[in-house]
Every structure is written in structure tokens, then in C-alpha cells.
Amino acid sequence: xxxxxxxxxxxxxxxxxxxxxxxxxxxxxxxxxxxxxxxxxxxxxxxxxxxxxxxxxxxxxxxxxxxxxxxxxxxxxxxxxxxxxxxxxxxxxxxxxxxxxxxxxxxxxxxxxxxxxxxxxxxxxxxxxxxxxxxxxxxxxxxxxxxxxxxxxxxxxxxxxxxxxxxxxxxxxxxxxxxxxxxxxxxxxxxxxxxxxxxxxxxxxxxxxxxxxxxxxxxxxxxxxxxxxxxxxxxxxxxxxxxxxxxxxxxxxxxxxxxxxxxxxxxxxxxxxxxxxxxxxxxxxxxxxxxxxxxxxxxxxxxxxxxxxxxxxxxxxxxxxxxxxxxxxxxxxxxxxxxxxxxxxxxxxxxxxxxxxxxxxxxxxxxxxxxxxxxxxxxxxxxxxxxxxxxxxxxxxxxxxxxxxxxxxxxxxxxxxxxxxxxxxxxxxxxxxxxxxxxxxxxxxxxxxxxxxxxxxxxxxxxxxxxxxxxxxxxxxxxxxxxxxxxxxxxxxxxxxxxxxxxxxxxxxxxxxxxxxxxxxxxxxxxxxxxxxxxxxxxxxxxxxxxxxxxxxxxxxxxxxxxxxxxxxxxxxxxxx
Amino acid sequence: xxxxxxxxxxxxxxxxxxxxxxxxxxxxxxxxxxxxxxxxxxxxxxxxxxxxxxxxxxxxxxxxxxxxxxxxxxxxxxxxxxxxxxxxxxxxxxxxxxxxxxxxxxxxxxxxxxxxxxxxxxxxxxxxxxxxxxxxxxxxxxxxxxxxxxxxxxxxxxxxxxxxxxxxxxxxxxxxxxxxxxxxxxxxxxxxxxxxxxxxxxxxxxxxxxxxxxxxxxxxxxxxxxxxxxxxxxxxxxxxxxxxxxxxxxxxxxxxxxxxxxxxxxxxxxxxxxxxxxxxxxxxxxxxxxxxxxxxxx
Numbered sequence: 036x037x038x039x040x041x042x043x044x045x046x047x048x049x050x051x052x053x054x055x056x057x058x059x060x061x062x063x064x065x066x067x068x069x070x071x072x073x074x075x076x077x078x079x080x081x082x083x084x085x086x087x088x089x090x091x092x093x094x095x096x097x098x099x100x101x102x103x104x105x106x107x108x109x110x111x112x113x114x115x116x117x118x119x120x121x122x123x124x125x126x127x128x129x130x131x132x133x134x135x136x137x138x139x140x141x142x143x144x145x146x147x148x149x150x151x152x153x154x155x156x157x158x159x160x161x162x163x164x165x166x167x168x169x170x171x172x173x174x175x176x177x178x179x180x181x182x183x184x185x186x187x188x189x190x191x192x193x194x195x196x197x198x199x200x201x202x203x204x205x206x207x208x209x210x211x212x213x214x215x216x217x218x219x220x221x222x223x224x225x226x227x228x229x230x231x232x233x234x235x236x237x238x239x240x241x242x243x244x245x246x247x248x249x250x251x252x253x254x255x256x257x258x259x260x261x262x263x264x265x266x267x268x269x270x271x272x273x274x275x276x277x278x279x280x281x282x283x284x285x286x287x288x289x290x291x292x293x294x295x296x297x298x299x300x301x302x303x304x305x306x307x308x309x310x311x312x313x314x315x316x317x318x319x320x321x322x323x324x325x326x327x328x329x330x331x332x333x334x335x336x337x338x339x340x341x342x343x344x345x346x347x348x349x350x351x352x353x354x355x356x357x358x359x360x361x362x363x364x365x366x367x368x369x370x371x372x373x374x375x376x377x378x379x380x381x382x383x384x385x386x387x388x389x390x391x392x393x394x395x396x397x398x399x400x401x402x403x404x405x406x407x408x409x410x411x412x413x414x415x416x417x418x419x420x421x422x423x424x425x426x427x428x429x430x431x432x433x434x435x436x437x438x439x440x441x442x443x444x445x446x447x448x449x450x451x452x453x454x455x456x457x458x459x460x461x462x463x464x465x466x467x468x469x470x471x472x473x474x475x476x477x478x479x480x481x482x483x484x485x486x487x488x489x490x491x492x493x494x495x496x497x498x499x500x501x502x503x504x505x506x507x508x509x510x511x512x513x514x515x516x517x518x519x520x521x522x523x524x525x526x527x528x529x530x531x532x533x534x535x536x537x538x539x540x541x542x543x544x545x546x547x548x549x550x551x552x553x554x555x556x557x558x559x560x561x562x563x564x565x566x567x568x569x570x571x572x573x574x575x576x577x578x579x580x581x582x583x584x585x586x587x588x589x590x591x592x593x594x595x596x597x598x599x600x601x602x603x604x605x606x607x608x609x610x611x612x
Numbered sequence: 613x614x615x616x617x618x619x620x621x622x623x624x625x626x627x628x629x630x631x632x633x634x635x636x637x638x639x640x641x642x643x644x645x646x647x648x649x650x651x652x653x654x655x656x657x658x659x660x661x662x663x664x665x666x667x668x669x670x671x672x673x674x675x676x677x678x679x680x681x682x683x684x685x686x687x688x689x690x691x692x693x694x695x696x697x698x699x700x701x702x703x704x705x706x707x708x709x710x711x712x713x714x715x716x717x718x719x720x721x722x723x724x725x726x727x728x729x730x731x732x733x734x735x736x737x738x739x740x741x742x743x744x745x746x747x748x749x750x751x752x753x754x755x756x757x758x759x760x761x762x763x764x765x766x767x768x769x770x771x772x773x774x775x776x777x778x779x780x781x782x783x784x785x786x787x788x789x790x791x792x793x794x795x796x797x798x799x800x801x802x803x804x805x806x807x808x809x810x811x812x813x814x815x816x817x818x819x820x821x822x823x824x825x826x827x828x829x830x831x832x833x834x835x836x837x838x839x840x841x842x843x844x845x846x847x848x849x850x851x852x853x854x855x856x857x858x859x860x861x862x863x864x865x866x867x868x869x870x871x872x873x874x875x876x877x878x879x880x881x882x883x884x885x886x887x888x889x890x891x892x893x894x895x896x897x898x899x900x901x902x903x904x905x906x907x908x909x910x
């Protein structure tokens with residue numbers, strides 16, 4: 036026994052000794068330059084961007100993770116892009132086609148339009164070849180390929196794309212398409228090199244999507260999966276001597292706490308899409324600042340499923356609770372948005388109660404009052420009362436077709452990737468609804484499960500939810516496609532759009548059709564009519580805008596967060612202090 | 613009957629000689645009692661109190677408050693109910709699967725043994741935590757009330773159906789030995805059915821190893837629940853569990869460390885306690901150790 040004790044004591048001491056030796060030993064040598072990212076020499080201007088995962092490719096149309104668009108901005112240009120204030124500016128285009136300059140011609144009788152684009156003739160690919168209309172036609176052919184192509188916004192409105200000369204082409208639309216300016220550009224679409232990409236491999240899977248030929252400010256130097264990507268200055272960039280930076284290192288750092296620490300220590304220059312908690316933690320830092328987009332885009336919202344859970348037909352299978360508009364209105368009245376924005380989002384979020392809250396389409400929809408007592412009264416009137424005193428209302432004469440005594444209990448889902456502020460918001464709303472007698476069972480899932488296609492078991496597309504909460508909004512300045520995708524009856528069919536509320540209102544459908552015009556006054560009027568109707572029907576509840584925040588190092592100048600693009604939208608203009 | 617009483621008292625006597633087991637028993641008893649009487653806390657475990665958020669430990673909030681101003685001690689105690697319940701139910705499910713599999717394999721031997729043990733081996737070869745995550749993800753999409761997303765039962769079931777193999781192997785080993793004993797032959801000669809022999813004669817004599825393993829599995833199940841909840845596949849907020857309390861603390865560990873430390877201590881104390889209790893029971897049920905140490909049978 037004594038021997039055993041002594042052995043144990045010896046082993047314990049040995050472990051402690053070993054740990055001490057290990058902890059006191061010098062840290063392992065850093066990988067050499069040949070193993071790790073290329074190190075800049077003393078005179079080179081290099082910055083580090085930290086992101087949590089590798090981009091799937093340089094083509095955001097493949098997976099749209101945001102990280103793909105982030106690196107796309109470094110190497111590829113589109114015809115036009117959108118600045119933080121929503122102004123469209125030309126990239127490959129010599130100027131923006133409009134009705135006034137003759138670039139856009141409208142056939143009023145046929146209700147169609149044609150857009151003529153003229154391209155700059157001084158933009159080169161990194162191999163010295165000129166970027167021409169051949170590349171645009173090539174990109175269009177790849178996108179519209181019936182087998183290997185993909186869907187892009189407005190594609191259904193294009194009849195044809197024809198080349199007019201080496202530097203010009205015309206797009207013929209079968210309708211009036213207000214979003215034509217960013218049709219071949221914007222946040223997600225770039226023009227791809229015809230002489231370099233292989234059309235047979237397909238737009239979404241071609242090799243050049245991961246090894247792009249650059250016409251942007253930087254060229255890809257190396258990409259070590261799961262570790263880093265290195266970009267060097269493009270000597271052929273058309274806005275030379277821009278960019279001022281010589282090298283951009285994109286480092287993969289999965290943990291957000293580590294990324295925040297790197298920013299605080301001055302080991303990173305950009306951490307995109309930080310949340311409100313991180314922004315709060317960076318306050319007062321000497322090494323890092325936070326850039327806030329001048330306009331908002333993302334609106335946190337409650338999505339109601341108007342069809343019975345697990346179904347997608349709100350007429351044949353109405354939701355036993357949410358198909359009554361009075362219940363939806365009561366829920367809207369019971370949520371204290373101001374408390375959430377101030378306590379959870381540290382005042383960085385702004386209450387929003389309509390889709391049309393920002394320029395150029397702002398509608399004077401009255402803000403719904405926070406009124407829990409009014410909400411209770413609405414529920415009582417709608418036939419939902421708590422007869423057994425358990426704090427949860429039941430159907431006693433409700434109009435939804437729910438059986439007598441049906442409990443007001445629903446599942447409440449959100450996605451995990453947003454992080455703690457959204458999860459706390461979800462808990463607070465569940466508590467607020469609990470106070471008016473609606474029991475909410477909280478679930479947090481991965482975004483990919485929540486938003487996937489119905490055939491892959493996507494929760495929303497297959498209608499397998501009661502109420503969801505997440506943030507969404509349209510990029511740029513044209514909400515038409517977004518409104519169609521979210522509220523039109525055609526978009527109600529799984530896979531055809533994102534009307535996961537299964538909202539079906541013929542009046543709204545007609546208004547959406549009317550919005551496809553270039554008459555701005557008419558569009559404003561139409562959008563506000565849609566806003567009024569949505570405010571009346573409450574297929575979803577707009578809560579507040581979530582801030583678009585990027586952390587950047589204090590040594591870096593020119594960074595401007597934007598909801599219309601990724602933070603690297605103007606990386607050619609960034610300078611080091 | 614007299615023999616049985618004597619055996620119980622001998623086992624208890626030997627168990628009480630294991631100081632670690634006694635300390636573990638005291639700690640786990642305190643934790644269980646505190647969890648049961650969590651309702652006497654003046655605070656609501658789920659209701660927010662935003663003006664009081666992120667308060668450090670004080671005389672009012674003994675373990676501080678969380679991001680929504682809820683008392684952390686109250687949440688740990690209610691979370692303990694969930695974590696211990698998951699552990700208990702998971703072990704019960706493991707027993708329900710593992711004991712019959714092991715008993716049938718050990719008693720009948722031959723092809724039945726081969727088939728059941730290969731199935732057991734197949735389950736043992738699975739990377740358990742990855743399969744746990746996969747099962748948790750699949751079951752929460754099953755549209756049945758019993759599998760309500762991330763319910764206590766779902767999580768317990770997921771853990772239970774991946775933890776029964778040890779029970780099966782232990783029970784099989786016990787049955788292989790015990791089925792050759794004279795009293796089993798005697799029972800068989802008297803015409804007892806196989807079921808009666810297995811349940812009435814062999815199982816009670818092999819129950820010791822099962823009890824020991826059950827205590828160890830309890831700790832294992834609590835850790836699995838904490839792991840699943842930490843990865844957001846477990847119990848969902850606002851219902852607290854020790855795992856999801858630590859998950860919620862990860863954003864704030866540097867500024868508000870108590871949010872992670874106290875639930876971590878609760879898990880640590882519980883696991884170490886049940887492990888010591890398991891050690892004590894192992895010693896108590898081990899006849900060779902008894903003979904060697906005390907000589908009760910001499």
C-alpha cells in the first residue's frame with residue numbers, strides 16, 4: 036500500500052514537473068516564410084484581414100457566404116457597383132446608361148426596354164489582355180446556360196444580350212427592369228475572362244472561380260486552405276498608382292474572440308461583420324476602431340407562418356394560431372423594441388417598422404405602439420383566453436379553425452451564426468409573448484438548415500416552423516426584386532422565392548407588378564401602398580435595423596462599412612497612416 | 613434473506629471505507645438537494661431583469677447575474693435538474709438496451725452471442741460524439757411531440773442509445789460466468805424458464821458491475837449533455853442546463869468570468885463525485901478486494 040501511494044506521489048510530481056517544463060520552455064518557432072504567408076519586406080505596405088472561414092470561391096453566386104464577395108472585390112470588377120450611400124458608380128462601364136443619355140430606350144407600347152453599355156478601353160486583365168464586351172457576353176452565356184448556369188436577379192426579364200462592338204453591348208429586356216444598373220455588377224456579380232475560364236466547366240464550378248485572373252486592384256498570390264490567402268498589388272490596375280497597399284493577407288481565424296483580440300492587439304487590420312458586443316468591447320481601444328455603415332439594410336424581423344406547420348398552403352391549411360391577423364397584430368404590440376435595441380444592441384440598432392424606411396423609398400407608416408395590455412385585449416377579442424389559469428391562452432371561439440382548447444404554444448426559431456445578441460433578443464421576445472399568454476419554445480439552428488431548399492429539409496422553405504426571427508434586407512437602392520421575392524404570391528411556392536410566410540394578397544401582387552417601371556414618382560407611390568398593406572396584414576413584423584459594423588485598425592485610413600457591398604468595396608483607396 | 617441483509621451490510625461497510633466515495637456521496641447529495649429545492653430561490657431562473665445584468669457575485673446575487681440579469685445561482689440549480697435528469701434518463705435508456713443485449717448474448721451464447729456482440733462492436737466503433745451531434749440534429753427535425761426539438765428526452769435518448777454497449781459487454785461477461793454456476797444448473801433442473809433463470813437468479817448476482825458502471829455512465833452522460841448544449845445541439849435557452857450556461861458565457865469569459873466558472877465548477881464537482889462513488893462501489897462489490905483487505909469471508 037505504501038509503495039502504491041509513493042508511486043502515485045511520484046507520478047503526480049512528475050506530471051507537475053513536466054507541465055512546468057513545458058510551460059516555461061520557449062514558444063515554438065514561427066513557421067518560415069516559405070511555410071506560412073509571404074511576409075512583406077520592411078518597405079512594403081501590408082494589411083491583414085481576418086475572417087472565420089475560407090471563402091468557397093471568388094464567385095459569390097456559388098454560395099453567397101460574404102467571404103467570397105469580400106475577396107471578389109479584391110480581384111474582379113463588374114460593370115457598376117454601389118457606394119455606401121446607395122449611389123451606383125461605373126467600374127468597367129465608361130458611364131452609366133440612362134434614359135437621359137440615350138443609354139436606355141423604352142418601348143412604351145410593348146412595355147420593354149433596351150440598355151446599351153459602353154465599356155472603358157483601358158482596363159486589362161493581369162495577363163495584359165484587354166477586358167472587352169467579349170468577356171461580358173461570355174459571362175452572360177455562362178450564367179444563362181440551361182445546364183450549368185444559375186439564376187441572377189432580373190435574369191427572367193432579359194430577352195437577349197448582344198455585342199455591338201469590342202467595347203459595347205446591348206441588353207434587351209422583355210419588361211421594364213429598374214435594377215438594370217447593377218445587372219452585371221453590384222455586390223455579387225463580376226465579369227469573368229473569356230480567354231481564361233472554361234465555359235464547359237460551368238459558371239458555378241469552373242476552376243477560374245478559385246484561381247481567378249484579376250482585373251481588380253490585387254492579384255491572388257497564394258491560397259493555403261484553412262490558413263490564409265495572400266494578394267499582391269496588381270501592376271496592371273486601371274486606376275494606377277492605386278492601390279497604395281502592396282499586400283493584403285486574408286487570414287482564416289475561426290474564433291471571433293481570437294479575431295477581436297487580434298484587433299485589440301494590433302495584429303489584424305480588418306474584422307468584418309462584428310456584432311454589437313464586439314463593437315462595445317473595442318470602444319476606447321488605441322489599436323482598433325469600428326466603422327458603421329451610413330445607411331441600414333438589415334432589418335431584424337419576425338416571420339409568421341400563415342400556413343399550418345409542415346405545410347405550404349395557407350388557404351387549405353391555415354395556421355391554427357397565426358392565420359388570424361389580430362393575433363399577429365397582438366404579437367407586434369407585445370414586443371418592446373426599444374428595450375431590445377438599447378439593452379441588447381447597446382443603442383447601435385434603430386427601430387424599424389416598414390420595409391421602406393430608407394432612401395430613396397421612405398414611407399410614412401405610423402410606428403406601432405408597444406402596448407402589451409392592448410395585445411392582451413386583442414387576443415381576448417380574437418377568442419384566445421386562458422381558462423385553466425396556466426398562463427397560456429387556449430382557443431375558445433377563435434376564428435382560425437383551431438380546435439376548442441388548442442393551446443397558444445409555438446416554436447420560435449433563429450439562427451446561430453448571428454451570435455449572442457440575436458439569441459438574447461429571441462429570449463426576450465419569448466418572455467414578452469409569454470407575458471401576454473403565448474408560450475414560445477425556443478430553438479436555435481444553423482442558418483444553412485433554416486434557409487435551405489425544401490427538398491433538402493430547409494425549415495422555412497418546407498414550412499416547418501411557426502415563428503422565426505432573423506435579419507434581412509435588400510442591397511443597393513432598388514427593392515423591387517426583393518419585394519417580389521418576399522411578398523408575391525408567385526414566390527410562395529417552395530423554391531420559387533422567399534415568401535415563407537405564405538402571404539397571399541392579390542392587391543399586393545398587383546402593386547408589385549406596378550413597381551416594375553422607371554417612373555420614380557410612380558414607384559414611390561406604389562411602394563408606399565405596398566407598405567401600408569403589409570402594415571395592415573402583418574405577414575411579418577419589422578423590429579429594428581441591425582448595425583453593419585466592421586472593425587478596422589487605427590493605422591488604416593479609407594475604410595467605410597457599407598450595407599450595399601462588402602467592406603473591401605473601396606480597398607484600392609485604402610492607405611496606411 | 614438473512615444472507616442478503618448481511619451481504620448488503622458488508623457492501624455498505626466496504627463502501628464507507630472508501631473516503632473519496634463518501635465525500636463524493638456527500639457532495640452529490642448536497643447538489644441534488646439544492647437542485648430539488650431550487651424553487652426556494654427568490655429569483656426566477658428564466659425571467660430577465662435587464663437593469664441587473666452582468667453583476668458580479670455579491671450578497672444579493674451570490675454567484676452574480678448573466679446577460680439578461682438573471683441570478684446565476686438560481687440558473688445553475690435549475691440547470692442541475694436538467695443536467696442530472698438527462699444523465700439519469702440516459703443511463704436508464706442505456707440500461708434498458710445494454711442489459712437485455714448482454715444477458716441474451718451471455719446466457720444463450722452461440723450465434724445469438726455472435727450477432728449481438730457484433731452489433732455491439734459496430735456501435736462501439738462509431739465516433740460517439742460526432743454521431744451524437746448527427747443524431748441530435750436529425751431527431752430535432754422529427755415531427756413528433758416526444759422528439760420536440762432539443763427536449764430533455766431527445767437529448768437523453770441520443771446519449772442513451774450511444775452508451776449502452778459497455779453495459780452489454782459487462783452483463784454478457786457476468787452471464788457467461790454465472791450461467792455455469794451450480795445454482796443455475798439446479799434452477800434449470802427444477803424446470804425454471806430461461807427468463808426466470810436470467811432475471812431471478814443470474815442478474816441479481818451480476819448486478820454489482822452494472823451499478824458501478826451506471827454511476828460512471830451518469831457522469832459521462834452529464835458531460836455529453838454539456839458538450840451537446842455547448843455546441844447548441846442540446847437544451848435550448850431560456851431553460852438552463854450546465855452545458856448551455858457555459859455556452860452562453862463564451863462571449864463574456866474575459867469580462868465576466870463567473871458566468872463560465874461557476875457552472876464549470878458544478879459540472880466538475882458532480883463528475884468527480886460520481887466517479888469517486890463509482891470507485892467506492894467497485895471496491896465494495898469486488899469480492900477479491902474484500903477478502904484481501906478485510907477478510908469478511910474468513
